[in-house]
Amino acid sequence: MISAFEPYDLGGTTLQNRIAMAPMTRTRATGSVPNEMMAEYYGQRAGAGLIITEGIAPSDVGRGYPDTPGLWNDEQVAGWRLVTDAVHARGGRIFAQLMHVGRIGDPTLHEGEANVVAPSPVAAEGAIYTHSGPTPYVVPDELDEAGIAKAIGEYAHAARNAIAAGFDGVELHGANGYLIHQFLSASANHRTDGWGVTVAGKIRFAVAAVKATAEAIGANRVGIRLSPGNPLHSIQEVEREELYLALVEALAPLGIAYVHVNEGPELRPLTEAIRAAWPQTLLLKPWTATRRTDASDLHLLTEEVPALGRPVADVLAFGANFIGNPDLVERMRLGLELNELRPQLFYGIGAEGYVDYPTAS
Numbered sequence: 607m608i609s610a611f612e613p614y615d616l617g618g619t620t621l622q623n624r625i626a627m628a629p630m631t632r633t634r635a636t637g638s639v640p641n642e643m644m645a646e647y648y649g650q651r652a653g654a655g656l657i658i659t660e661g662i663a664p665s666d667v668g669r670g671y672p673d674t675p676g677l678w679n680d681e682q683v684a685g686w687r688l689v690t691d692a693v694h695a696r697g698g699r700i701f702a703q704l705m706h707v708g709r710i711g712d713p714t715l716h717e718g719e720a721n722v723v724a725p726s727p728v729a730a731e732g733a734i735y736t737h738s739g740p741t742p743y744v745v746p747d748e749l750d751e752a753g754i755a756k757a758i759g760e761y762a763h764a765a766r767n768a769i770a771a772g773f774d775g776v777e778l779h780g781a782n783g784y785l786i787h788q789f790l791s792a793s794a795n796h797r798t799d800g801w802g803v804t805v806a807g808k809i810r811f812a813v814a815a816v817k818a819t820a821e822a823i824g825a826n827r828v829g830i831r832l833s834p835g836n837p838l839h840s841i842q843e844v845e846r847e848e849l850y851l852a853l854v855e856a857l858a859p860l861g862i863a864y865v866h867v868n869e870g871p872e873l874r875p876l877t878e879a880i881r882a883a884w885p886q887t888l889l890l891k892p893w894t895a896t897r898r899t900d901a902s903d904l905h906l907l908t909e910e911v912p913a914l915g916r917p918v919a920d921v922l923a924f925g926a927n928f929i930g931n932p933d934l935v936e937r938m939r940l941g942l943e944l945n946e947l948r949p950q951l952f953y954g955i956g957a958e959g960y961v962d963y964p965t966a967s
Protein backbone atom coordinates (compact mmCIF):
# COMPACT_ATOMS: atom_id res chain seq x y z
CA MET A 607 0.00 0.00 0.00
CA ILE A 608 1.43 3.39 -1.03
CA SER A 609 1.41 6.04 1.66
CA ALA A 610 1.71 9.78 1.18
CA PHE A 611 3.99 9.87 4.20
CA GLU A 612 6.64 7.41 3.04
CA PRO A 613 9.79 8.12 1.03
CA TYR A 614 9.74 8.37 -2.73
CA ASP A 615 12.57 8.11 -5.26
CA LEU A 616 12.34 11.07 -7.64
CA GLY A 617 14.88 10.31 -10.35
CA GLY A 618 17.51 9.37 -7.76
CA THR A 619 16.61 12.10 -5.25
CA THR A 620 15.02 10.56 -2.17
CA LEU A 621 12.03 12.55 -0.93
CA GLN A 622 11.00 11.91 2.67
CA ASN A 623 7.34 11.86 1.62
CA ARG A 624 5.18 12.35 -1.49
CA ILE A 625 4.08 15.86 -0.60
CA ALA A 626 5.51 18.82 -2.51
CA MET A 627 5.33 22.50 -1.75
CA ALA A 628 4.05 24.13 -4.96
CA PRO A 629 6.04 27.02 -6.42
CA MET A 630 4.90 30.35 -4.97
CA THR A 631 6.22 33.82 -5.69
CA ARG A 632 6.54 35.83 -2.46
CA THR A 633 8.45 38.98 -3.52
CA ARG A 634 10.77 38.97 -0.52
CA ALA A 635 14.12 39.03 -2.36
CA THR A 636 16.56 41.89 -1.95
CA GLY A 637 16.20 43.17 -5.48
CA SER A 638 16.88 39.94 -7.38
CA VAL A 639 19.08 38.41 -4.65
CA PRO A 640 17.82 35.81 -2.12
CA ASN A 641 18.45 36.63 1.54
CA GLU A 642 18.56 35.18 5.08
CA MET A 643 14.83 35.67 5.59
CA MET A 644 14.11 33.54 2.53
CA ALA A 645 16.46 30.88 3.93
CA GLU A 646 14.45 30.94 7.16
CA TYR A 647 11.14 30.65 5.26
CA TYR A 648 12.20 27.70 3.14
CA GLY A 649 14.03 26.04 6.05
CA GLN A 650 10.82 26.18 8.10
CA ARG A 651 9.09 24.21 5.32
CA ALA A 652 11.74 21.48 4.94
CA GLY A 653 9.23 18.86 6.12
CA ALA A 654 7.87 18.81 2.58
CA GLY A 655 9.09 15.85 0.55
CA LEU A 656 10.04 18.36 -2.12
CA ILE A 657 10.08 22.15 -2.04
CA ILE A 658 9.67 23.80 -5.42
CA THR A 659 10.79 27.40 -5.07
CA GLU A 660 8.99 30.49 -6.20
CA GLY A 661 9.54 31.39 -9.87
CA ILE A 662 13.18 32.42 -10.40
CA ALA A 663 14.23 34.46 -13.43
CA PRO A 664 16.92 32.82 -15.56
CA SER A 665 17.95 36.22 -16.94
CA ASP A 666 17.34 39.90 -16.35
CA VAL A 667 15.01 40.19 -19.34
CA GLY A 668 13.11 37.11 -18.15
CA ARG A 669 12.26 38.76 -14.80
CA GLY A 670 8.73 40.07 -14.45
CA TYR A 671 8.12 41.43 -10.97
CA PRO A 672 9.91 43.65 -8.41
CA ASP A 673 11.66 41.83 -5.55
CA THR A 674 11.56 38.43 -7.27
CA PRO A 675 14.81 36.48 -7.34
CA GLY A 676 17.11 35.52 -10.21
CA LEU A 677 19.72 32.87 -10.89
CA TRP A 678 21.93 34.34 -13.56
CA ASN A 679 24.83 35.77 -11.50
CA ASP A 680 27.19 34.80 -8.68
CA GLU A 681 25.57 37.03 -6.07
CA GLN A 682 22.24 35.27 -6.64
CA VAL A 683 23.96 31.86 -6.47
CA ALA A 684 25.47 32.82 -3.10
CA GLY A 685 22.04 33.96 -1.87
CA TRP A 686 20.39 30.71 -2.95
CA ARG A 687 23.17 28.76 -1.17
CA LEU A 688 21.77 30.12 2.12
CA VAL A 689 18.38 28.70 1.16
CA THR A 690 19.51 25.25 -0.01
CA ASP A 691 21.77 24.85 3.06
CA ALA A 692 18.85 25.69 5.38
CA VAL A 693 16.59 23.14 3.67
CA HIS A 694 19.18 20.39 3.47
CA ALA A 695 20.20 20.87 7.12
CA ARG A 696 16.63 19.98 8.04
CA GLY A 697 16.43 16.93 5.76
CA GLY A 698 14.48 18.55 2.90
CA ARG A 699 14.93 18.54 -0.85
CA ILE A 700 14.55 21.60 -3.04
CA PHE A 701 14.15 22.28 -6.78
CA ALA A 702 14.42 25.78 -8.29
CA GLN A 703 11.53 26.85 -10.50
CA LEU A 704 13.02 28.62 -13.54
CA MET A 705 10.48 31.17 -14.71
CA HIS A 706 11.11 33.28 -17.81
CA VAL A 707 8.09 35.57 -17.94
CA GLY A 708 8.27 36.37 -21.67
CA ARG A 709 5.74 39.14 -22.40
CA ILE A 710 4.52 39.29 -18.77
CA GLY A 711 7.08 41.85 -17.69
CA ASP A 712 7.92 45.49 -18.06
CA PRO A 713 10.97 47.32 -19.46
CA THR A 714 11.29 49.46 -16.29
CA LEU A 715 12.34 46.32 -14.45
CA HIS A 716 15.24 45.57 -16.80
CA GLU A 717 18.79 46.86 -17.18
CA GLY A 718 18.81 49.60 -19.80
CA GLU A 719 15.00 49.35 -19.92
CA ALA A 720 15.31 46.41 -22.35
CA ASN A 721 11.94 45.47 -23.80
CA VAL A 722 10.25 42.20 -22.93
CA VAL A 723 10.52 39.35 -25.44
CA ALA A 724 7.97 36.78 -26.59
CA PRO A 725 7.07 34.48 -29.47
CA SER A 726 5.07 37.26 -31.19
CA PRO A 727 4.59 41.03 -30.83
CA VAL A 728 1.23 40.70 -29.11
CA ALA A 729 0.60 42.29 -25.70
CA ALA A 730 -1.28 40.45 -22.98
CA GLU A 731 -4.46 42.11 -21.78
CA GLY A 732 -4.37 43.85 -18.43
CA ALA A 733 -1.69 45.45 -16.31
CA ILE A 734 1.44 44.42 -14.45
CA TYR A 735 2.52 45.66 -11.04
CA THR A 736 5.76 47.66 -11.37
CA HIS A 737 7.70 50.02 -9.08
CA SER A 738 5.34 52.80 -10.18
CA GLY A 739 2.13 50.81 -9.70
CA PRO A 740 -0.05 48.96 -12.23
CA THR A 741 1.12 49.50 -15.84
CA PRO A 742 -0.55 48.09 -18.98
CA TYR A 743 1.37 45.20 -20.57
CA VAL A 744 3.65 46.38 -23.38
CA VAL A 745 3.94 44.91 -26.86
CA PRO A 746 6.90 42.51 -26.63
CA ASP A 747 9.74 42.20 -29.14
CA GLU A 748 9.33 39.10 -31.28
CA LEU A 749 12.14 36.62 -30.63
CA ASP A 750 14.22 35.91 -33.75
CA GLU A 751 16.20 32.67 -34.18
CA ALA A 752 19.17 34.06 -32.25
CA GLY A 753 16.85 35.33 -29.51
CA ILE A 754 15.21 31.92 -29.18
CA ALA A 755 18.61 30.22 -28.93
CA LYS A 756 19.63 32.78 -26.28
CA ALA A 757 16.48 32.20 -24.21
CA ILE A 758 17.00 28.44 -24.34
CA GLY A 759 20.64 28.93 -23.30
CA GLU A 760 19.50 31.04 -20.35
CA TYR A 761 17.50 28.13 -18.91
CA ALA A 762 20.58 25.89 -19.18
CA HIS A 763 22.84 28.55 -17.64
CA ALA A 764 20.45 29.14 -14.74
CA ALA A 765 20.16 25.38 -14.21
CA ARG A 766 23.95 25.10 -13.92
CA ASN A 767 23.87 27.95 -11.44
CA ALA A 768 21.11 26.16 -9.52
CA ILE A 769 23.32 23.12 -9.09
CA ALA A 770 26.23 25.38 -8.06
CA ALA A 771 23.89 26.89 -5.44
CA GLY A 772 23.13 23.45 -4.02
CA PHE A 773 19.69 22.78 -5.50
CA ASP A 774 18.66 19.16 -6.03
CA GLY A 775 17.24 20.04 -9.44
CA VAL A 776 15.17 22.53 -11.41
CA GLU A 777 11.58 22.79 -12.62
CA LEU A 778 11.00 24.70 -15.86
CA HIS A 779 7.91 26.89 -15.55
CA GLY A 780 5.87 25.87 -18.57
CA ALA A 781 2.59 26.97 -16.97
CA ASN A 782 0.42 29.98 -16.13
CA GLY A 783 1.01 32.09 -19.23
CA TYR A 784 4.77 32.65 -19.03
CA LEU A 785 7.28 32.21 -21.87
CA ILE A 786 7.03 28.45 -22.46
CA HIS A 787 3.24 28.57 -22.21
CA GLN A 788 3.20 31.56 -24.59
CA PHE A 789 4.82 29.37 -27.26
CA LEU A 790 2.14 26.70 -26.65
CA SER A 791 -0.67 29.22 -26.99
CA ALA A 792 -2.60 30.25 -30.10
CA SER A 793 -3.25 33.71 -28.66
CA ALA A 794 0.40 34.52 -27.83
CA ASN A 795 2.15 32.58 -30.60
CA HIS A 796 1.30 33.96 -34.07
CA ARG A 797 4.54 32.80 -35.66
CA THR A 798 4.55 31.43 -39.15
CA ASP A 799 7.92 29.66 -38.88
CA GLY A 800 8.96 26.33 -37.32
CA TRP A 801 8.30 27.61 -33.76
CA GLY A 802 4.54 27.96 -34.31
CA VAL A 803 1.62 27.10 -36.62
CA THR A 804 1.29 23.37 -35.93
CA VAL A 805 1.23 21.37 -32.71
CA ALA A 806 4.80 20.25 -33.48
CA GLY A 807 5.86 23.88 -33.93
CA LYS A 808 4.20 25.14 -30.76
CA ILE A 809 5.74 22.46 -28.51
CA ARG A 810 9.21 22.89 -30.03
CA PHE A 811 10.39 25.63 -27.65
CA ALA A 812 9.32 23.69 -24.54
CA VAL A 813 11.09 20.56 -25.74
CA ALA A 814 14.25 22.48 -26.72
CA ALA A 815 14.38 24.26 -23.35
CA VAL A 816 13.98 20.98 -21.46
CA LYS A 817 16.59 19.26 -23.64
CA ALA A 818 19.18 22.01 -23.15
CA THR A 819 18.56 22.01 -19.39
CA ALA A 820 18.78 18.22 -19.17
CA GLU A 821 22.06 18.29 -21.10
CA ALA A 822 23.39 20.93 -18.71
CA ILE A 823 22.65 19.25 -15.38
CA GLY A 824 21.37 15.71 -16.08
CA ALA A 825 17.84 14.74 -17.08
CA ASN A 826 17.07 13.16 -13.70
CA ARG A 827 17.35 16.60 -12.09
CA VAL A 828 14.85 18.31 -14.39
CA GLY A 829 11.07 18.65 -14.22
CA ILE A 830 8.54 20.82 -16.04
CA ARG A 831 5.29 22.40 -14.85
CA LEU A 832 2.36 22.58 -17.27
CA SER A 833 -1.11 24.07 -16.81
CA PRO A 834 -3.39 22.84 -19.58
CA GLY A 835 -6.46 25.02 -19.87
CA ASN A 836 -5.19 27.87 -17.71
CA PRO A 837 -6.23 31.13 -19.42
CA LEU A 838 -4.13 33.32 -17.10
CA HIS A 839 -2.26 36.13 -18.93
CA SER A 840 -4.45 36.00 -22.04
CA ILE A 841 -3.64 32.41 -22.99
CA GLN A 842 -5.85 30.50 -25.39
CA GLU A 843 -4.96 26.98 -26.40
CA VAL A 844 -6.36 25.25 -29.46
CA GLU A 845 -6.27 21.45 -29.93
CA ARG A 846 -5.47 21.28 -26.22
CA GLU A 847 -5.46 17.54 -25.76
CA GLU A 848 -3.42 16.93 -28.89
CA LEU A 849 -0.99 19.69 -27.87
CA TYR A 850 -0.26 18.39 -24.39
CA LEU A 851 -0.13 14.73 -25.34
CA ALA A 852 2.29 15.54 -28.16
CA LEU A 853 4.40 17.53 -25.71
CA VAL A 854 4.51 14.77 -23.12
CA GLU A 855 5.31 12.18 -25.79
CA ALA A 856 8.17 14.36 -27.08
CA LEU A 857 9.52 14.84 -23.54
CA ALA A 858 9.29 11.15 -22.57
CA PRO A 859 12.49 9.98 -24.37
CA LEU A 860 14.52 12.71 -22.63
CA GLY A 861 14.16 10.83 -19.34
CA ILE A 862 13.49 13.85 -17.12
CA ALA A 863 12.45 13.40 -13.51
CA TYR A 864 8.87 14.59 -13.66
CA VAL A 865 5.97 16.37 -15.29
CA HIS A 866 4.06 18.61 -12.90
CA VAL A 867 0.45 19.16 -13.92
CA ASN A 868 -1.18 22.28 -12.48
CA GLU A 869 -4.66 20.99 -13.23
CA GLY A 870 -7.39 23.12 -14.77
CA PRO A 871 -11.13 23.05 -14.04
CA GLU A 872 -12.83 19.82 -15.12
CA LEU A 873 -9.60 18.63 -16.74
CA ARG A 874 -9.02 15.43 -14.76
CA PRO A 875 -9.56 13.37 -17.94
CA LEU A 876 -6.63 15.21 -19.57
CA THR A 877 -4.50 14.68 -16.44
CA GLU A 878 -5.27 10.96 -16.69
CA ALA A 879 -4.38 10.92 -20.40
CA ILE A 880 -1.07 12.65 -19.61
CA ARG A 881 -0.46 10.10 -16.85
CA ALA A 882 -1.03 7.27 -19.30
CA ALA A 883 1.38 8.80 -21.84
CA TRP A 884 4.10 9.70 -19.33
CA PRO A 885 6.54 7.01 -18.14
CA GLN A 886 8.19 8.93 -15.27
CA THR A 887 6.89 10.62 -12.13
CA LEU A 888 3.68 12.61 -12.34
CA LEU A 889 3.47 15.44 -9.84
CA LEU A 890 -0.04 16.87 -9.53
CA LYS A 891 -1.49 20.11 -8.18
CA PRO A 892 -5.10 18.94 -8.35
CA TRP A 893 -7.90 21.28 -9.35
CA THR A 894 -10.02 22.30 -6.38
CA ALA A 895 -12.93 24.57 -7.20
CA THR A 896 -13.67 26.44 -4.00
CA ARG A 897 -10.84 25.74 -1.58
CA ARG A 898 -7.07 25.37 -1.33
CA THR A 899 -5.50 21.95 -1.79
CA ASP A 900 -5.59 20.13 1.56
CA ALA A 901 -5.56 16.73 3.26
CA SER A 902 -8.84 15.77 1.56
CA ASP A 903 -6.85 15.48 -1.71
CA LEU A 904 -4.33 12.94 -0.38
CA HIS A 905 -6.44 10.02 -1.60
CA LEU A 906 -5.25 10.88 -5.12
CA LEU A 907 -1.90 9.33 -4.20
CA THR A 908 -3.38 6.05 -3.06
CA GLU A 909 -6.67 5.46 -4.86
CA GLU A 910 -6.32 3.43 -8.03
CA VAL A 911 -7.93 4.95 -11.14
CA PRO A 912 -9.52 1.90 -12.80
CA ALA A 913 -8.61 2.95 -16.37
CA LEU A 914 -4.98 3.51 -15.35
CA GLY A 915 -4.55 0.59 -12.97
CA ARG A 916 -2.76 2.96 -10.55
CA PRO A 917 -3.31 6.27 -8.80
CA VAL A 918 -3.38 9.43 -10.92
CA ALA A 919 -0.24 10.91 -9.34
CA ASP A 920 3.00 9.91 -7.58
CA VAL A 921 3.56 13.19 -5.74
CA LEU A 922 0.94 15.79 -4.78
CA ALA A 923 1.62 19.53 -4.63
CA PHE A 924 0.06 21.88 -2.08
CA GLY A 925 0.17 25.65 -2.48
CA ALA A 926 -1.18 28.27 -0.11
CA ASN A 927 -1.54 25.92 2.85
CA PHE A 928 2.25 25.61 2.82
CA ILE A 929 2.45 29.39 3.16
CA GLY A 930 0.24 29.25 6.25
CA ASN A 931 1.54 26.02 7.76
CA PRO A 932 5.30 25.45 7.82
CA ASP A 933 4.58 22.00 9.28
CA LEU A 934 1.81 21.16 6.79
CA VAL A 935 2.97 17.57 6.32
CA GLU A 936 2.89 16.85 10.06
CA ARG A 937 -0.50 18.52 10.41
CA MET A 938 -1.95 16.41 7.61
CA ARG A 939 -0.37 13.23 8.96
CA LEU A 940 -1.82 13.82 12.41
CA GLY A 941 -5.13 15.26 11.19
CA LEU A 942 -4.54 18.61 12.89
CA GLU A 943 -6.28 21.87 12.04
CA LEU A 944 -4.63 24.33 9.69
CA ASN A 945 -3.73 27.96 10.44
CA GLU A 946 -5.83 30.71 8.94
CA LEU A 947 -4.21 32.24 5.85
CA ARG A 948 -3.46 35.93 5.44
CA PRO A 949 -3.69 36.36 1.64
CA GLN A 950 -3.14 40.11 1.81
CA LEU A 951 0.47 39.29 2.83
CA PHE A 952 1.13 36.60 0.16
CA TYR A 953 3.05 39.18 -1.87
CA GLY A 954 4.72 41.90 0.09
CA ILE A 955 7.67 43.01 2.05
CA GLY A 956 9.01 41.82 5.35
CA ALA A 957 8.60 38.99 7.80
CA GLU A 958 4.90 39.46 8.50
CA GLY A 959 2.83 36.78 6.81
CA TYR A 960 6.07 35.13 5.70
CA VAL A 961 8.10 33.57 8.51
CA ASP A 962 5.67 34.15 11.42
CA TYR A 963 3.10 31.35 10.91
CA PRO A 964 3.27 29.06 13.96
CA THR A 965 3.78 25.31 13.91
CA ALA A 966 1.25 23.15 15.76
CA SER A 967 3.67 22.10 18.49
Ligand SMILES: Cc1cc2nc3c(=O)[nH]c(=O)nc-3n(C[C@H](O)[C@H](O)[C@H](O)COP(=O)(O)O)c2cc1C
Nearest residue numbers: 628629630631660661891897898899924925926952
Ligand atom coordinates in the same frame (compact mmCIF):
# COMPACT_ATOMS: atom_id res chain seq x y z
C1 LIG B 1 1.13 33.68 -3.58
C2 LIG B 1 1.17 32.70 -4.73
C3 LIG B 1 2.23 32.76 -5.63
C4 LIG B 1 2.30 31.85 -6.68
N1 LIG B 1 3.41 31.85 -7.51
C5 LIG B 1 3.60 30.87 -8.41
C6 LIG B 1 4.84 30.74 -9.11
O1 LIG B 1 5.80 31.50 -8.92
N2 LIG B 1 4.95 29.72 -9.99
C7 LIG B 1 3.92 28.83 -10.24
O2 LIG B 1 4.07 27.93 -11.05
N3 LIG B 1 2.75 28.92 -9.57
C8 LIG B 1 2.57 29.89 -8.64
N4 LIG B 1 1.41 29.92 -7.89
C9 LIG B 1 0.39 28.86 -8.05
C10 LIG B 1 0.60 27.74 -7.00
O3 LIG B 1 1.76 26.99 -7.32
C11 LIG B 1 -0.63 26.79 -6.93
O4 LIG B 1 -0.82 26.18 -8.17
C12 LIG B 1 -1.88 27.53 -6.48
O5 LIG B 1 -1.62 28.26 -5.30
C13 LIG B 1 -3.06 26.62 -6.25
O6 LIG B 1 -2.79 25.69 -5.25
P1 LIG B 1 -3.48 25.79 -3.77
O7 LIG B 1 -4.95 25.68 -3.97
O8 LIG B 1 -2.95 24.62 -3.02
O9 LIG B 1 -3.05 27.09 -3.19
C14 LIG B 1 1.30 30.86 -6.86
C15 LIG B 1 0.21 30.84 -5.96
C16 LIG B 1 0.16 31.73 -4.90
C17 LIG B 1 -0.98 31.62 -3.91
